[in-house]
Amino acid sequence: MSYLLSENFYNLRQFPSHSLTATAALSGYEVHRVANARRHTRNYYTPSAVGAADLDIACDRVRAADMLVLDRNSNLGGETIRIWASNQSNFTTYDEFTFTVPTTTYAGNYASEGHPVRTDEGAILYRFAETSAKYWRVRIDAMASGARQRVGGLWLGKSWHPEITVLPFDDEGRWIEQPTARRGSPSGYVQVGRQSQAQIMLRDEAEWSEARWYIHQLFWKGHTMWYLPELEYAERSWLAYAPAGDYTAAQIAGRRGRDLTLSMVEYQQVLL
Amino acid sequence: MSDLLFLAGGESVERYGTVVWKQSTAQDNAATFTRSGTVGTYIGGSGYLLNTDADIPRVQWLDRDEDGDTDTAYLNLESAHTNLVGGDNISTEWTDGGTSTTVTTGVADPANGTGAYSIVGPATVNSRRYQAVSFTASNPRVATFVVKEHTHPSSGNQVVGIYDSTAAAWRLKLDITAWSSGKPTITATTGTHIGTHYVGQGFWAVYGRTTSVTHTNTNRAQIYSNEAASAGTITVYRVNVFDTKTPLFSVLDASQALNAETWYADFVQPPCEMTVYVKGIEHGSVDSGSNAGLVHIGNAANSGARFRIDSTTSSSGYRAVHHNGTDIVTATASGTITPGQEYELRAVLSADGSVAIGQSIAGATETVVTDTTANAMPTAWANPRIYLNSRGTSDRAVALIRSVKVARGTKSMREMRSL
Numbered sequence A: 001m002s003y004l005l006s007e008n009f010y011n012l013r014q015f016p017s018h019s020l021t022a023t024a025a026l027s028g029y030e031v032h033r034v035a036n037a038r039r040h041t042r043n044y045y046t047p048s049a050v051g052a053a054d055l056d057i058a059c060d061r062v063r064a065a066d067m068l069v070l071d072r073n074s075n076l077g078g079e080t081i082r083i084w085a086s087n088q089s090n091f092t093t094y095d096e097f098t099f100t101v102p103t104t105t106y107a108g109n110y111a112s113e114g115h116p117v118r119t120d121e122g123a124i125l126y127r128f129a130e131t132s133a134k135y136w137r138v139r140i141d142a143m144a145s146g147a148r149q150r151v152g153g154l155w156l157g158k159s160w161h162p163e164i165t166v167l168p169f170d171d172e173g174r175w176i177e178q179p180t181a182r183r184g185s186p187s188g189y190v191q192v193g194r195q196s197q198a199q200i201m202l203r204d205e206a207e208w209s210e211a212r213w214y215i216h217q218l219f220w221k222g223h224t225m226w227y228l229p230e231l232e233y234a235e236r237s238w239l240a241y242a243p244a245g246d247y248t249a250a251q252i253a254g255r256r257g258r259d260l261t262l263s264m265v266e267y268q269q270v271l272l
Numbered sequence B: 001m002s003d004l005l006f007l008a009g010g011e012s013v014e015r016y017g018t019v020v021w022k023q024s025t026a027q028d029n030a031a032t033f034t035r036s037g038t039v040g041t042y043i044g045g046s047g048y049l050l051n052t053d054a055d056i057p058r059v060q061w062l063d064r065d066e067d068g069d070t071d072t073a074y075l076n077l078e079s080a081h082t083n084l085v086g087g088d089n090i091s092t093e094w095t096d097g098g099t100s101t102t103v104t105t106g107v108a109d110p111a112n113g114t115g116a117y118s119i120v121g122p123a124t125v126n127s128r129r130y131q132a133v134s135f136t137a138s139n140p141r142v143a144t145f146v147v148k149e150h151t152h153p154s155s156g157n158q159v160v161g162i163y164d165s166t167a168a169a170w171r172l173k174l175d176i177t178a179w180s181s182g183k184p185t186i187t188a189t190t191g192t193h194i195g196t197h198y199v200g201q202g203f204w205a206v207y208g209r210t211t212s213v214t215h216t217n218t219n220r221a222q223i224y225s226n227e228a229a230s231a232g233t234i235t236v237y238r239v240n241v242f243d244t245k246t247p248l249f250s251v252l253d254a255s256q257a258l259n260a261e262t263w264y265a266d267f268v269q270p271p272c273e274m275t276v277y278v279k280g281i282e283h284g285s286v287d288s289g290s291n292a293g294l295v296h297i298g299n300a301a302n303s304g305a306r307f308r309i310d311s312t313t314s315s316s317g318y319r320a321v322h323h324n325g326t327d328i329v330t331a332t333a334s335g336t337i338t339p340g341q342e343y344e345l346r347a348v349l350s351a352d353g354s355v356a357i358g359q360s361i362a363g364a365t366e367t368v369v370t371d372t373t374a375n376a377m378p379t380a381w382a383n384p385r386i387y388l389n390s391r392g393t394s395d396r397a398v399a400l401i402r403s404v405k406v407a408r409g410t411k412s413m414r415e416m417r418s419l
Helices: A031-035 A205-221 A231-236 B010-016 B413-418
Strands: A003-005 A020-021 A052-069 A080-086 A095-100 A123-139 A154-159 A174-177 A190-203 A225-228 A238-241 A257-266 B004-008 B033-034 B042-045 B049-051 B058-062 B072-078 B102-107 B116-121 B127-133 B140-151 B158-164 B169-182 B183-190 B192-198 B204-213 B219-226 B232-244 B262-266 B274-281 B292-297 B305-309 B317-322 B326-332 B342-349 B355-361 B369-373 B385-388 B398-408
Touching: A003 A052, A003 A205, A020 A031, A020 B158, A031 A154, A052 A080, A052 B010, A095 A123, A123 A154, A123 B058, A190 A238, A190 B127, A205 A257, A205 B004, A205 B010, B004 B010, B004 B385, B010 B058, B010 B072, B010 B398, B116 B127, B116 B219, B127 B158, B127 B232, B140 B158, B140 B169, B140 B219, B158 B204, B158 B232, B183 B204, B219 B385, B274 B292, B274 B305, B274 B413, B292 B398, B305 B342, B317 B342, B317 B355, B326 B355, B342 B413, B385 B398
Parallel strands: B042 B058
Antiparallel strands: A003 A225, A020 A052, A052 A123, A052 A154, A080 A095, A080 A123, A174 A190, A190 A257, A225 A238, A238 A257, B004 B398, B033 B262, B042 B049, B058 B072, B072 B398, B102 B116, B116 B232, B127 B219, B140 B204, B140 B232, B158 B169, B158 B219, B169 B183, B169 B204, B192 B204, B219 B232, B262 B385, B274 B342, B274 B398, B292 B305, B292 B385, B305 B317, B317 B326, B342 B355, B355 B369
């Protein structure tokens, strides 16, 4: 089963009414950088002092979430991360989901609830028991003496997992760009990234109405989306964007649901 | 295209992440919810009992299939209640019944703390602890006991209930005859067992309704670690007693008051042929003999043109009601919903203004009652709003709403389930 995470409570372009705060940040490394669509190694949030770091979201209403992703440009391997979900602004009582950031990538790493997975490029993917709250906190415990947390990219939201993805599908498609060599011009470098076109058979209009939010309103409006092709191989997950083109989800004669074609290209595939 | 016009409740939370459905950013509108005060507990997705700030609706994550995962969402809306139990400390604020029970304090509780207690009873008949409660009227009253298995006596029962010490008579006696995989097996010897719900960390909330109390007598909430002369221990977190006919689903601390909750969303569909579907868990509202709204399309004052699902002091079940501002037609569902059962209601407003109501209890075959009396469709509702768990801003009850759906036209139960 595929899981798609296009929602991100930390993304104020998706949720302009959300309020994002954090433990005091070092100048130039403010908390909004965790969701500014940049994956550069110098784009991250870091606190100005050593200690636990909290990244808080006050949502505009109660919202459910079940997945968190920490991008590759973070330094949190081996550290403890806590997700708090509360309906009290001061977090007096809260749901807590805790994990240690893995430092090793494994083949066939099943992303069960509560089990963090390190992807091939070093992002951390974590599914947890779905819950709902108005206030969310990602707390990173204090690191070893002298070290401050670096949170490169952070996604927290509710994933969407359509029931039927038509087989065969390739979760590991690649694209390669080779520069054309010209006399007197310096040679370029080969670019390679992942791409996929997932064919999803939506069961009925009810599933389509969900897709309208997660895909139409988010992914197809230019927001990035974490693509987990198969739970059993979660290490292959990658960050996608919708390339230029036309998008439809046509109703198909002879069956109730629509066919949704998801074209995805890897976003900023090269770590700079 | 789908005929769905509105969707809210726990199912919406699981599908769209919000209590009210949305399919676009522009549609991401909040419903209006008010509850004054900071008292309002709910079971979170991690399985712990948590609290809410004022004006934040509570989504209860329940373990309906009892597999240990609190993974099914319900919107919980409740009327005002005050806990008549004045002390939570079983050790210092509850009285031993003359049987030399001891109390272990600092026991892990469902709120991720250590605020539970274990009543340790010796091999003495009727080993118990109790606390006096005062009612204001001689009517059936309700109580909630949040308990956990410890050591069931080798013979006899453990007991929770309400006892009239003046009359030396039980008003509510719920015998815990056994524990099955940590869940208490309840037999109501006196009064009514309303239901048992898992609240996390091994604790179960046991709900009961008394026979009519004599409020001028001395009444007690009582917990027996063992009724027979066989030692037993029972773990207790909270006891709630209410001066009402329907208990809260949520749990209060001693003397706490939950203020009334009002929930409504905009409903812009004008009067037309439509179907309103509700799926929820019955918590005693329909047989409480009180006026209670479940879904109400109309204004806050419950006047003018309106369409609703409710129960009343005299109705034998949930009703579909269409009032066009002048005349009223109703259809009352047949069949008794036992508290704790999951129900589905399908209220139909036909093109001629007549109504019908279908009811399915615990997934059984739907039974339908139709009132064919026509009632001219109004041109507009008294107010384009949909209220849940009330009739306007009155007549609230206790609701656990899995799903409220409104669809265009007359739809079958199967069609409404699939929307």
